Amino acid sequence: MKNVLWVQFSKDKRNPLLVLLLIAGSIVAAILFGGGIQSATTVGIFSEEADAAEIEDKWEALLNTDDSFTFEIVEPEEAREDIKKGNIDVAVKVMEDDYRLLVSKNMPTVSSVERHVDKAFQQEAQISAVESQVGEDVRDEMESYLEDAPFQLEAQGLDSEQIPTYNIRTQLLFSFTFLISMFILGFKVNNVTQDKVAGIWDRMILSPMKKTGMYSGYLLYSFLITMLQIVIVLIVFKYVLRYDVGDSLWLIILIAACFTFGMISIAMLITGFVRTPEQFYAIYPSVIPLIPLVSGAYMMPGTITNSVLLFIADLFPLAHAMEAIMSVVFYGAGLQDVMMSLLYMLLIGVVAMGLGINLVERRSS
Amino acid sequence: MLETINLSKSFKGKKVVQDLNLYLADGESVGLLGPNGAGKSTTISMISTLIKPTSGRITMNGVNAIAKPGEIRSVSGVVPQELALYQELSAYENLKFFGSIYKLRGKELEKAIQQALEFVGLDDRKKDLVKTYSGGMKRRLNIAAALLHRPKILILDEPTVGIDPQSRNHILEAVRALNQTDGTTILYTSHYMEEVEQLCDRLYIMDHGKVIAAGTKDELLSILSTENKIKVELNKLDEAFVEQVKTIEGVHKTEVTELQLKIIAAKGSNLISKLVHLTEQHQIQLLHFQTETPSLEDVFLHLTGRTLRD
Numbered sequence: 001m002k003n004v005l006w007v008q009f010s011k012d013k014r015n016p017l018l019v020l021l022l023i024a025g026s027i028v029a030a031i032l033f034g035g036g037i038q039s040a041t042t043v044g045i046f047s048e049e050a051d052a053a054e055i056e057d058k059w060e061a062l063l064n065t066d067d068s069f070t071f072e073i074v075e076p077e078e079a080r081e082d083i084k085k086g087n088i089d090v091a092v093k094v095m096e097d098d099y100r101l102l103v104s105k106n107m108p109t110v111s112s113v114e115r116h117v118d119k120a121f122q123q124e125a126q127i128s129a130v131e132s133q134v135g136e137d138v139r140d141e142m143e144s145y146l147e148d149a150p151f152q153l154e155a156q157g158l159d160s161e162q163i164p165t166y167n168i169r170t171q172l173l174f175s176f177t178f179l180i181s182m183f184i185l186g187f188k189v190n191n192v193t194q195d196k197v198a199g200i201w202d203r204m205i206l207s208p209m210k211k212t213g214m215y216s217g218y219l220l221y222s223f224l225i226t227m228l229q230i231v232i233v234l235i236v237f238k239y240v241l242r243y244d245v246g247d248s249l250w251l252i253i254l255i256a257a258c259f260t261f262g263m264i265s266i267a268m269l270i271t272g273f274v275r276t277p278e279q280f281y282a283i284y285p286s287v288i289p290l291i292p293l294v295s296g297a298y299m300m301p302g303t304i305t306n307s308v309l310l311f312i313a314d315l316f317p318l319a320h321a322m323e324a325i326m327s328v329v330f331y332g333a334g335l336q337d338v339m340m341s342l343l344y345m346l347l348i349g350v351v352a353m354g355l356g357i358n359l360v361e362r363r364s365s
Numbered sequence: 366m367l368e369t370i371n372l373s374k375s376f377k378g379k380k381v382v383q384d385l386n387l388y389l390a391d392g393e394s395v396g397l398l399g400p401n402g403a404g405k406s407t408t409i410s411m412i413s414t415l416i417k418p419t420s421g422r423i424t425m426n427g428v429n430a431i432a433k434p435g436e437i438r439s440v441s442g443v444v445p446q447e448l449a450l451y452q453e454l455s456a457y458e459n460l461k462f463f464g465s466i467y468k469l470r471g472k473e474l475e476k477a478i479q480q481a482l483e484f485v486g487l488d489d490r491k492k493d494l495v496k497t498y499s500g501g502m503k504r505r506l507n508i509a510a511a512l513l514h515r516p517k518i519l520i521l522d523e524p525t526v527g528i529d530p531q532s533r534n535h536i537l538e539a540v541r542a543l544n545q546t547d548g549t550t551i552l553y554t555s556h557y558m559e560e561v562e563q564l565c566d567r568l569y570i571m572d573h574g575k576v577i578a579a580g581t582k583d584e585l586l587s588i589l590s591t592e593n594k595i596k597v598e599l600n601k602l603d604e605a606f607v608e609q610v611k612t613i614e615g616v617h618k619t620e621v622t623e624l625q626l627k628i629i630a631a632k633g634s635n636l637i638s639k640l641v642h643l644t645e646q647h648q649i650q651l652l653h654f655q656t657e658t659p660s661l662e663d664v665f666l667h668l669t670g671r672t673l674r675d
């Protein structure tokens with residue numbers, strides 16, 4: 001087994017470019033699609049009423065309540081022009097007590113802007129309604145009352161002191177890292193077929209080497225090189241780009257390890273169906289990009305509700321890995337909490353590996 | 366001694382090797398000759414225990430080698446027809462790996478690598494990547510990889526296809542040296558008659574999955590001892606003429622290559638005068654004329670009606 005590891009590593013050492021490019025690729029993809037360095041989205045607001053300036057000022061104050069969005073007063077013509085050209089995704093037209101959303105494309109940001117704006121308007125409408133019935137000073141009274149209410153509601157994460165903040169950027173970081181992992185591990189598993197076709201496998205069969213040693217050499221190499229990629233990417237994001245990936249890095253790596261094992265087994269299963277490395281190169285890259293789509297890895301958790309898709313997603317390790325990682329990163333879950341996901345991935349791994357090796361062996365006799 | 370008894374192999378119902386009986390005595394050098402597709406590689410794969418026969422037996426010193434493949438594996442080295450090498454690695458790295466799978470370690474491994482490299486004449490290029498090698502050098506390394514564990518039986522499957530004459534001679538000399546100096550038993554597969562003729566004590570001629578003749582070179586040539594081979598060169602050749610030559614009494618085989626006609630006919634038949642007569646009839650000029658004793662190539666032509674290169 002050690003000699004197989006050594007020979008595979010020697011080959012990659014000679015041509016490290018592909019693996020390095022893939023690692024760099026997963027970092028770049030996560031930054032690009034994850035919306036870059038963390039910053040609040042700026043949204044333009046404007047009014048076209050008679051007393052526009054007054055209305056704009058009122059809503060600017062009411063809308064800028066947290067740091068996920070910054071609402072800025074803009075010229076109406078300018079906003080309409082930018083929307084038309086697609087320069088910005090969304091702008092808000094405010095009226096005395098109503099609003100309209102101007103949308104150019106349906107990006108995930110649009111719906112969160114809508115939710116935020118809608119909440120502010122609802123709240124304001126309630127306060128105005130009370131005000132008109134009771135009298136003048138309701139607003140101040142309400143505010144001072146709320147500050148010292150009999151029931152203090154404090155939202156908390158499971159173990160942390162902060163409220164868990166779901167963040168699509170962090171999710172995408174993992175989605176892209178795992179997407180690239182699936183390619184790396186697949187290409188390494190394909191070395192089995194490559195060496196079979198070349199006749200190198202037969203040389204090993206004739207030698208005193210054991211079959212288990214042969215398989216474990218190839219599979220362990222695939223595992224190690226994939227874990228290297230994942231760990232490098234995680235370290236870059238956590239310590240260089242300062243992404244918030246939670247405090248339990250070791251638990252994330254454990255989840256990634258189970259994921260890698262599960263996926264290597266699936267790659268082995270696919271190997272069982274192909275005769276040449278070229279066939280693998282034709283099938284594998286066309287199947288792999290579908291897995292994150294079906295598993296909802298690019299969308300907010302819970303977006304996919306179709307039970308058929310959910311069932312298919314459960315057959316692959318990715319859905320389980322994402323679920324476990326999201327709960328670790330956003331909700332501070334511990335080993336106990338993600339145990340089921342880990343076991344699922346290991347189960348998928350053991351079953352697919354058994355089938356895969358069986359098929360490969362049947363092929364060759 | 367290694368022996369096969371009625372060895373057969375079918376792929377999806379198609380018989381590729383049929384009732385093959387063959388033996389290899391210790392220290393012998395045996396050739397397996399046949400055109401492409403004759404079933405040589407399939408035979409080699411069965412003997413080296415890589416594939417299981419559909420029927421028949423293989424024994425090694427009397428032990429059933431199909432049930433106990435270790436009997437053959439532990440004493441044999443196999444040079445496959447394809448280049449089973451890592452092209453992205455150097456010759457040294459390749460041999461290091463192929464030695465390590467035979468559990469060679471440390472000094473012992475280094476020595477085996479060095480000997481194998483010197484033996485095939487690649488010592489000075491050992492640090493170069495295999496993909497930069499010529500076809501002949503790759504073939505030589507392919508052989509070296511099978512020698513590291515000093516096998517008692519060396520099985521070579523067409524080790525010289527598509528290479529330059531120099532590498533070819535090097536390989537033939539090396540194999541001969543292994544057989545004569547070290548006493549290694551050789552099973553050598555080829556579709557080149559000359560190689561097998563030079564190298565082997567005994568040979569089997571295979572065609573369409575069957576052994577059609579076997580024996581020493583002399584024994585095989587004696588098949589044609591009652592035959593003569595005549596080569597004629599003509600200024601033109603037509604179908605009608607060749608057809609009439611075939612009807613001459615005693616003519617067994619004819620083979621046309623451009624303006625040359627090869628005829629195998631029974632000795633003592635009055636062939637030459639009849640041939641001259643025919644050329645006059647067809648107004649063909651006879652440019653050159655030669656009789657030869659038949660070669661193994663002719664034996665093959667005689668037995669199959671085809672040449673080895675078909």
Ligand SMILES: Nc1ncnc2c1ncn2[C@@H]1O[C@H](COP(=O)(O)OP(=O)(O)O)[C@@H](O)[C@H]1O
Pocket residue numbers: 376381399400401402403404405406407408
């Ligand atoms: N794995 C296989 N499956 C199906 N047919 C095969 C297989 N291997 C060889 N054959 C067929 O068996 C015949 C003999 O092949 P082979 O033993 O390679 O001949 P040779 O080595 O003499 O050229 C060929 O017709 C080839 O197509």
Ligand SMILES: [Mg+2]
Pocket residue numbers: 405406407446522523
């Ligand atoms: Mg062959």
